[in-house]
Amino acid sequence: MKIRKVTAGLLVAGIALSACGREGSPAGETGGEGADLSYEVAENVEVEGSPTFEKMQQNGGPVIGVKDDQPGLGYKSGATNEYSGFDVEIARLVAAKLGFDPEELGDNQYRAVPSAGREQAIMNGDVDYYVGTYTINDERKNQISFAGPYYEAGQGLLVAEDNNDINGKDDLAGKKVCSVTGSTPVERVREEGLVEPGGEIVELQQYSQCIAQLNQGQVDAVTTDDAILLGYAAEDPENLKVVGETFSEEPYGIGLPKDDDALRDKVNDILQEAMEDGTWQEIYDATLGKSGTEAEMPELDRY
16 A cells, blocks of 8 residues: 655644643643644555445545534634644544545535534434544444544533632532533433532533633533543633543544444554554644643554
8 A cells, every 4th residue: 555645734722731630720821833743645545345435535535523612622713714633633644544635625524513413414424434522432332333442531620710619520519510412421410410409401512602601600610521621721721720530431432434344443443553653642742732741542442
């Protein structure tokens, strides 16, 4: 298999996450910063038996489902309309290894899909694969399949910087807690009865909407994966902070059509190679790793 090398310009979406890890507000200044990531673009790629890959080839590239409002993970710049972050770079790496030059993908080949619409977008064929803080779980496996995990996160809490009443999940009773419709975190808060008695779960379409309500005092806390919350806190450390210990394991996977085993195996091979040859670490260091925090590479679950 022939390969050619390209350099992908990465716009890091203004993050400086806390070296304190899972508790406290992130320190440091935020701001745009440039970095270069080099990917090998494979040629003459074959994924025998994959209808999704055949569709990508016919269309001249993949349609990639992403998030656009998560700093450091999946973020779209209002100034440049470019996507950046750890998840976005994983998506670009996969595209390159499938034989599609990330630099040649047009804006219409990245499709921002909210959490509640992810399974349907994959099942409908609206996206060929989805990379966007997508937790692998058995319920979702009934509708789609996953390659990965490529990252391990945990559910956390974001509150106003001057809030001293909420220091962990045991302090949520009677509070208004916001998360995104269709997300694993909102389901966990409901199933475990964390806001009862007297509390309220507020479900919105995007985390940025939850952040706006938190800043306006309309909700007491926002809950989702700690990696997402640290990104938001880093943007506004004077007003927001992450508190408490994480209370879940959130393995992030790449969402794929359910019955396309050939493509899932291929993407798992791509991820495994990236973890072994240092590419995964380079991507992390250029995005979330700029916080000074460290992360361990997870083990793939080849089911």
